């Protein structure tokens with residue numbers, strides 16, 4: 001078949017770009033400060049303190065979902081706000097991609113539950129699982145659908161209830177995470193848009209961050225709680241976030257000096273600051289919400305993006321670098337003009 005063969009009838013026409021036209025987020029109402037968490041943990045004989053958590057991570061509080069609140073519920077609300085911000089209806093959506101490692105069920109996907117909640121009957125819907133890089137993976141996939149013309153309007157959501165998979169007696173992990181959801185609406189556009197994207201994985205490093213258990217034959221097999229080698233994750237994160245930032249600016253044909261805002265995964269303020277320093281991005285150009293949200297895994301980047309758009313820092317036309325890193329091991333970045 002020749003490379004110039006005619007596009008078969010009915011095949012969608014490619015568009016040049018996809019652009020983020022709306023953002024939204026949703027956090028559970030219950031806010032738990034470090035002091036409150038330390039007091040709760042003390043009752044179980046587990047010692048921690050506000051000063052330890054703040055000094056090592058920058059986290060001051062987290063939002064925790066009440067029993068029965070699910071990723072699909074948080075994701076639906078974030079999606080409604082993103083659709084309202086974008087000025088389009090759920091019925092206009094062609095695609096819903098949800099990044100989550102804490103889905104409501106094994107199946108159906110959380111994306112299908114959200115599709116039903118929204119009444120987005122025209123949209124294809126599926127989940128992506130790349131842990132804390134999940135939103136970057138989902139956004140890159142949705143961008144590809146829009147670019148090749150398979151979707152005109154796409155909803156990309158990161159939604160998590162990580163509080164469900166934490167061992168609340170393991171102080172080295174349970175103080176680090178929170179619950180929440182963030183969403184963006186992507187639309188086909190004649191101008192950029194998502195300028196570049198790069199995804200990576202190294203499955204040989206699974207053990208440094210995992211929840212390696214499951215349900216089989218009616219029993220829990222393995223260890224279903226999140227486990228982490230904190231220092232190994234820290235070192236790996238700083239290295240790969242630096243590298244992938246260079247990859248996306250190179251792919252986009254711009255330089256790091258052209259990046260107006262760095263919106264990194266919100267795991268730890270020391271990782272965020274070290275990455276920004278290595279990249280030469282000044283602190284006032286880095287969006288950090290880890291103090292308020294803690295690490296919400298796949299929800300962290302869209303939550304931070306939405307916060308900075310709504311408070312007026314990120315404006316139309318700004319160039320934004322979104323970065324993710326996490327279990328798998330996975331990492332990636334998207335460079336986008338807003």
Ligand SMILES: CC(C)(COP(=O)(O)OP(=O)(O)OC[C@H]1O[C@@H](n2cnc3c(N)ncnc32)[C@H](O)[C@@H]1OP(=O)(O)O)[C@@H](O)C(=O)NCCC(=O)NCCS
Pocket residue numbers: 047048049052053056057132171172173175228229230231233234237267268271295325326327
């Ligand atoms: C988890 C992390 C904050 C731990 O900080 P650290 O400086 O590496 O601390 P260590 O693990 O060496 O532990 C130091 C001491 O603090 C203790 N400690 C661990 N958690 C504690 C807590 N919540 N409160 C009080 N003390 C704690 C440890 O038991 C250890 O005590 P010891 O010296 O008596 O053995 C840090 O490694 C980190 O941020 N890693 C990256 C994590 C991350 O971002 N993961 C998500 C990526 S998607």
